Amino acid sequence: MLFLPILVIASVVMIKADTYTDRYDSMNVDDVIANRRLFIAYVKCVLNKGRCTPEGKELKSHITEALQSGCVKCTDRQRRSIKKVIKHLIRRENNYWNQLVEMYDPKRMYSKMYERELGSI
Numbered sequence: 254m255l256f257l258p259i260l261v262i263a264s265v266v267m268i269k270a271d272t273y274t275d276r277y278d279s280m281n282v283d284d285v286i287a288n289r290r291l292f293i294a295y296v297k298c299v300l301n302k303g304r305c306t307p308e309g310k311e312l313k314s315h316i317t318e319a320l321q322s323g324c325v326k327c328t329d330r331q332r333r334s335i336k337k338v339i340k341h342l343i344r345r346e347n348n349y350w351n352q353l354v355e356m357y358d359p360k361r362m363y364s365k366m367y368e369r370e371l372g373s374i
Contacts, residue, residue, distance in 0.1 A: 272327065299353065343367070
């Protein structure tokens with residue numbers, strides 16, 4: 254009888270370990286995008302051109318893996334937020350998008366997919 258609760262708890266812990274932390278999922282990405290000064294501060298953090306907040310450091314630590322895996326470890330909210338940010342970068346901040354691509358995907362193996370999908374929306 255004790256085995257079943259332990260198995261359930263272990264399964265939940267393993268599932269949680271297969272996703273990135275949801276600690277910052279409550280952050281409102283629309284507010285960040287609307288505040289250009291804040292948005293650019295995050296971009297500069299990720300580009301190693303500016304200081305990073307704890308949220309920026311967390312984001313930066315997962316960019317390469319998330320890009321290459323199609324964000325398989327992302328929560329649903331993270332996937333939605335990432336799509337909003339990438340769409341904004343492609344449409345409104347193309348210079349920063351190109352810098353990010355150059356840094357994290359210089360062979361453009363992954364970024365083309367995002368550009369096709371989100372650039373046309």
